[in-house]
Every structure is written in C-alpha cells, then in structure tokens.
Amino acid sequence: MIRLGVPSKGRLMEQCFDWFAARGVRLSRAGSDREYAGRVDGAENVALVLLSAGEIPRELMAGRIHLGVTGTDLIREKLAGWRSHVEELAPMGFGHADLILAVPACWSDCDSLDDFATIARDFRAEHGFRLRIATKYHRLVRAWLSAEEVADYQLVDSQGATEGTVANLTAEAIADITSSGETLRANHLKIIGEEPLLRSQATLLRSLSAGDETEVRDFVARIGL
C-alpha cells in the first residue's frame, strides 16, 4: 500500500483532487468534511493521507508517505539538502506564489537590491542596529541574500500577518509569499528586484526513502507521468 499525502484544507486540496481526477484517480474525503481520512477510487493499493501542507515535506523526508503534494517554497525552506530526500515528479500548475522582498512603497530611492544593500548599510549606521526583515522563510532568504552579498540586515521571525510588521515598526522590510500582491499594496509595500527569490507552485513529490518503488512507479505511470 503506498501513501499519498495531500493538503487537507481549502482550495489547495480541491485543486489537488481536480488534478488527480483529470488523470483518472478520484480522491475524496471519507465521511464528513471534518474528517481527515480519504478515499481513493481508480487506483488500487493507494491510501490518501490528508495533512497540513507544511508537514508534507517532513513526512516525505521521513518516508512515512511515498508521494506528496506541497509548494516548492515549503520543500526548499523546510528540507535542508532537499534533493537528497525527495524527487520532484511534476509541477501541478496551481498554487502559484512568488517569494519576494518588499519594502515601504514610500521609499522612492529603492528600486533594486543594490539600493536595498546601501539603505541597509545607512540604516545600521543611523539606528545602531541592522535593518530588520520579517519572514518565515529564514533559510531561503538568508541563502539568497548571502549569494547576493547583501550584509547589514537581520531576520526577524514572523509566522503570520507579516505585511503588518513594517507599520508596527517591528521590521523595515518583509520577505514573504505573494500571489497577487494585493496585501502588499494594502500595507503600502512594494516589491523590489526584477526576479523573485523563488517562484513556487504546488508540486507532486516522491520520497526517496519510503521504499515500495515498484508500486510507486506503477501508480506514477498510471497518472501519466
């Protein structure tokens, strides 16, 4: 029996169900909407496991699920050395979101990361502490800024309502996932840089440690991958 992990809530779950349905496998919740057990029709030997999208990387790494659906962002943030633990089988074409760096829209002198690096340096000299970037994507943001050779900043943890931290004076900039940018605009923030740190979307992944490789291969072939 192979175990397929799928996000347990909302639009992401429905889009997952649609994606598999279009490939001949019908996933559904067993019983009521509140129950986190699932049904699989159209494939034998597959069990559906409904999980929080944020836990799917960990479950894949541990080999407790054979296949799983989650965002590229979560895989790269949560699994150090992710290529050694999971294989990306297919981008699924939904759940698109970009990890971006945003600063106050009123900073008319800040259009690029070079501007940002200079502003960070000035800020530190003026305020005596490093410019704060609020984020929950610590590893991704740190690795990116290090590769871009930006110094003079610090990360502060923000697990939600990150866009509000600038107005609340607990951060000067934010690094977060955005799809439409509306929340950013509503909080008077703007994205800097041409390219986002990461373009994320829902992805079907295979655990490299869960075993049962023949059965996994058969199922993957069955959905046309």
Place this chain on the structure above:
Amino acid sequence: MSKREKQAIGQQILAAFRAAGAQEVAPDILLEAETLLDLYGEDIRARAYVTQDPIRGEMMLRPDFTVPVVQMHMANGAEPARYCYLGEVFRKQDHGETRPEHPRDNEYLQAGFELFARDPEADAEVFALFHDILAPLNLQASMGDMDLLMDAVRALPLSGARRAALLHHIWRPRRFARLLARFATPAEARSFPESGAPWTGLRSPAEMQARIDRLRGDAAEAPLAPQWVERLERLFAIGAPAPEALRQLRELVAEIPDIAEAVDRLERNLAALAARGIDVGAVHFDASHGRHTMEYYDGMTFSFAAAGHEDWPPVASGGRYDALAAVLGQAQGRSIPAVGGIIRPGLVHELGGQILGKAA
C-alpha cells in the same frame, strides 16, 4: 577517530602556546547571541547553533573564541597580553540543495593564541609561532594583508561616500566589483518620483532625503579613470612567493604611492620572519587572501593548508583584527591592536599528528 587523541594534540599545541608566554583562558561555551550577531551579521545564524534562555535571551553555542577572549581582555587584561585556549567550537552546515555524503564535523576542537600588543613585531611573532608548531606537517603557508588593499582603496580619487562604500564591501567581491564598475562609468542622473504612498516604517523621510542628496551629488562626480581600476585589479590579483610578491608590490608603489607604508610593513614583516629562521620564499603571498576570510580581519591574514585536501578548511588560520578589538573595547574605553589565530587539532591528527618541530 578518537577524541582523546585530538585532545592530546590540542594539549601539545597549548603547551607550545604557553611556552610562548600565553596565559591559558577558558571562555564560556554559551555566549550572548546579540554581540555575535551584531559583529558577524545574519550569516552567523546559518553557521552557529542558537538557543533560547528564558532570562538571558538568545544564546549561541561558541562559534569561535576570538570574541569572548577579546571581551575578557577588555574587561580586565593588562597589556601587552598573550592568551591561549583549547576547546570545542560548534558550527552547523546548511546543506543547500543536496546533503553532502560526508558532512563536516559540527563540533570540533580549536587551539588558539591571541596577542594584544602595540609591538610592530606582533604579526611576525604570531605567524612564526604557528609556522614553527606546524612545521613538520609541511603545510602551504599563505599570507595576505587587508590593510594594503584598504590603503589602495582609500587612495582612489573618489568622493568620501564612494570610498566608504567600496571599503564597506571589500569582503564581498562581486558587490565590490559592481560598485567599482559603476564608479568608473559616467553616473546616470536618476529621478526619485514620489510614490504617493503614505510614509510607513522606522526609516525616516530625512534618512531617505539624505541618501537622495548623496545620490544626486554622486551623479555629478567624474568617472574613475580606467587606469585606477586597472591598478586596483592588478594589486588584488598579486599572488606569488612572498619575495616575488613584494617585488611586484614595490613596482606598484610607483603607481599607487599610498600603499608604500603597507608595502614597507610587509617588507619588515618578511625580514622579521626570515630573522626567526623562516624560509619566506616558501610563504605564498596572496593580496586578496583576507577577502576570503572572516570580515573582522583588517591587517595581516594567514592560513596553513594541507596539500591534497582542498576540500578541508585550513589546518590553521588567523590574522590581525584591530577594528574588532576597538569595537569590543568601546564599553571600557579601551583599544589595543590585536592579532591571533587558531589551529584545528582534529585536522592535525588526520595528517598524522606530528607537530612542534622547533618549538618543542
């Protein structure tokens, strides 16, 4: 590999440091994160283990000894002072995309020596001490001088703001190169259209205005003449046996007179090393050596690397860190030049453990 054997090698090194006049110190393993974060920046979080104390706040497992030793000295040390230590440091590795087959140790021994003195021979004393202890291992000794590079940058005919920007980013090679290229081309006048968005955040309108004024002033600056860029690139690229590097530097002094003092100092340092019996022809001088080390080194830097183990960190490394010592001494109103370094007993052990040629 046995911890006891590494510990024994560390003790041998420590004995050599003590014989060189150092007092042994034992800094704490748990250090206040704030000081380290302020000095090293966010990158340290990717390398050091951070933990939480309900009363003391964020703490770090000692990622290196330099900071606590300097703090200890500034709090109660007489001068000149020599300190030595042996103990674990803790470094985590962030693997990026692929997990390495053989992850490096995340806990390993360092044996170190730090010298606080106004003695012009301090660089030579520390380098020679490390050189002699490690002599039987036939390591490749390399040396650099950050002050030489910084003097050359300070000599550029640029505005103060441009010079300060280059000096700040000297440890970040690509950002430095981009800045230099930008300063060498005619500045484009930039416009700063008001966004219409309400002001938000701690950075004030006055701070932004100050930067805009600076950028407008900068746009009026003449581009840096290409020969200056070329001179700087030639200086940064010097890498040769020390006597040959010194000859090349002497030639460059004609074009960048402001490095004369640093070149004289290098000559004195090499003479002092030769007087201590070191074959300076076997020491590789790499002008950019310090750009690849810790950001706090601002004078001589050195490393001893094992040939055939290019994937290893250096067996020993160190340098001068006057600015760091000044920053950490601020609270006590103290400042003293400082130079020091560390040896990794674990790597010495892997190379067979035979050390202490002359020093023994």
